[in-house]
Amino acid sequence: MEMICSPKDHLFQLESHKFERGRGRCPFGPSSSFTSILIEPKFIGSYMIPDNEDHDDNKVYFFFTEKALEAETSTHAIYTRVGRVCANDMGGQRMLVNKWTTFLKTRLVCSVPGRNGIDTHFDELEDVFLLQTRDNKNPVIFGLFNTTSNIFRGYAVCVYHMASVRAAFNGPYAHKEGPEYHWALYERKVPYPRPGSCASKVNGGLYTTTKDYPDEAVHFARSHPLMYQPIKPVHKRPILVKTDGKYNLKQIAVDRVEAEDGQYDVLFIGTDNGIVLKVITIYNQETESMEEVILEELQVFKMPVPIISMEISSKRQQLYVGSESVIAQVKFHQCDMYGTACADCCLARDPYCAWDGISCSRYYPTGMQAKRRFRRQDVRHGNAAQQCFGQQFIGEALEKTEERLVYGIEYNSTLLECTPRTLQAKVIWLVQRAHETKKEEVKTDDRIIKMDLGLLFLKLHRLDAGTYFCQTVEHSIVHTVRKITLEIVEEERVDEMFNKDYEEEIPHKMPCPMQSSIPQASKPWYKEFLQLIGYSNFQRVEEYCEKVWCTDKKRKKLKMSPSKWKYANPQEKKARIRPEHYRLPRNIADS
Known part of the structure; x- marks a missing residue:
């Protein structure tokens, strides 16, 4: 199987029967114009796929979109097509001289079955990927589509077998008939050799070149390029549908993986x-339904630039991702990120990874892993309770809960960070107020928002103080990932401390002492703040702050007035604080 022209560039134009890409040309046939049998085509990719052992019968399949004349609902409908032409097509002798004589096309359907027989179609092809199998004559075709509907924006991935593709091209032709010239099934006699077939021994060997084809067969091929039967996907539905509007999907690559419970196709x-x-x-x-499991969301590039190409190396277990200016190399699997417990590893449902008795590590097929008897993996169901029985399922590794202490300034914003190890887990936030024993679920509103990174308080209130529990729920397993104690520092106390006249006290109270041993009478300003919030482990924090604040670089920054570090109430103190004194959040400032 050989790619004829690159599928990654939509600058293909049909001119003299050659695909033109930039300055270079990618010809695979005689010279002529396709304008009468293709209408405003946009080419995605083309591949040489053999039908049998006879090389003279090899055909080129190419994938594109075009305006569809047979669409009765709209004159401007866009359809995705699969075109086919014989690789040894030399054109006709008296008709179609230096033009294709074996060109055929048919519709590639990707739709979601709906009620009353009305399907939701994804008609515009974004990208195509051919997954090679052990049989090079039967690759698996993955198509990434979007919808041209004005109602909503969505994407779908459909899978096709070559048997369905060949059946459509070996089936009946489409024909315009009747007073209104509707497209219908052509039921009359088809000339010999069958239009679209190649000059090869498999087809009888009577013709050694298309130049010997009878005029009747050549004329029929020219007037009937469209096949009547479309190509439908496996299971007659997409394997993946995304209509949440979160992403615009542009490229697809697929790797086939052997797991403990079967074979899986991993979509990138x-x-x-x-x-x-x-x-x-x-x-x-x-149930004839598909379950979608998102294993990872990888931010490949620092800047949010479009991905325009992706290539796979199964041998190296690497994915190569390209933008207009950068190429990145990404590993297929990062098993260690799923945690140090058997349950976490199994719940990830990553076919690349399995619990080996000690850690979550790369899964190898039978006979390739020394610790095979300890392997625990259940991609289909993610049943960690069954797989991890006696393997630290309810052991120390799973029950460990990370604890944090967070201080927030009243009326300011604060994020309580917590992300689950797997994207399938549901996150629940519980809070235990001070002097209370019961926990209650956190209620979100315009001020408190659940985000992918954690729980965001847009404006802290004193009543928000308490202990927050970040719990993940997956397959009936509840795990408290993080316990966060949130202390609220009252605005009046902070305002009172920072409104002191520091200029008068600078000779006695240096923010960065020259010696690490500070006289008792001259405490740095941050010590007052620590005493204000009542930090218990004062000595360790003091040592840390000296390291942070007392470098030459920080010492230069601290020459400015201490009022520059003042916390402000955005509502009531705006008049007293200049706009340039506000500091951007760290992630914005760095970008």
């Missing part, structure tokens, strides 16, 4: 903002 989907989604889909035959 590139977006227009530099993110790669790592996804598997699991088909439930009983």
Whole structure:
């Protein structure tokens, strides 16, 4: 199987039967114009795929979108097509001289079955990927589509087998008939050799070149390029549908993985903002439904630039991602990020990873892993309770809860950070108020927002103080990931401390002492703040602050007036604080 022209550039134009890409040309046939059988095509990719062992019967399949004349609902409808032409097509002798004589096309359908037989179609092809199998004549075709609907914006991934593709091209032709010239099934006699077939021994060997084809067969091929039967996907539905509007999906690459409970196709989907989604889909035959499992969301590039190409190296276990100016190399798997417990590893449902009795590590097929008897993996169900029985399932590693102490200034914003190890886990926040024994679920509103990174308080109130529990729920397993104690510092106390006249006290109270041993009478300003919030481990914090604040670089910054570090109430103190004194959040300032 050989790619004829690059599928990554939409600058393909049909001119003299050659694909033109930039300055270079990628010809695979005789010279002529396709304008009468293609209408405003946009080419995505083309591949040489053999049908059998006879090389003279090899065909080129190419994927594109075009305006569809047969669409009765709209004259401007866009359809995705698969085109086919014989690799040895030399054109006709008297008709179609130096023009294709074996060109055929048919529709590639990707739709979601709906009620009353009305399907939701994803008609515009964004990218195509051919997954090679052990049989080079039967690759698996993955198409990434979007919808041209004015109602909503969505994306879908559909999978096709070559058997379906060949069946459509070997089936009946489409034909315009009747007074209104509707497209219908052509049921009359088809000339010999069959239009679209190649000059090869497999087809009888009577013709050694297309120049010997009868005029009747050549004329029929020219007037009937469209096949009647479309190509439908596996399971007659997409394996993945995304309509949340979170990403615009642009590229797709696929790796086939052997796991403990079967074979899985891992989809790597590139977006227009530099993110790669790592996804598997699991088909439930009983309910005829697909389960989508997002394994990772990888921010490949620092800047949110569109991904324009992706290539896979299964041998090196690497994904190569390209933008207009940068190429990145990404590992297929990072098993250690799923934690140090058997349950966490199994709940991840990553076919690349398994619990080996000690850690979450790379899964190898049978006979390739020394610790095979300890392997625990359940991609299809993620049943950690069954897989991890006696393997630290309810042991120390799972029950460990990270504890943090966070101080927030009244009326300011604060983020309580907590992210689950797997994207399938549901996050629940509970709070235990001071002097209370019961926990209650945190209620979100315009002021308190649940985010992917944690719980965001846009404006802290005194009543927000308490102990917050970040819990993840997945497959009936509840795990308290983080316990955060939130202390609220009252605005009046902070304002009172920072409104002191520091200029008068600077000779006696240096923010960065020259010696590490500070006289008792001359305490740095941050010590007053620590005493104000009542930090218990005062000595360790003092040592840390001296290291942070008392460098030459920091000493230069601290020559400015201490009022520059004042915390301000955005509502009531705005008149007294100049706008330039506000500091941007660290992530904004760095960008």
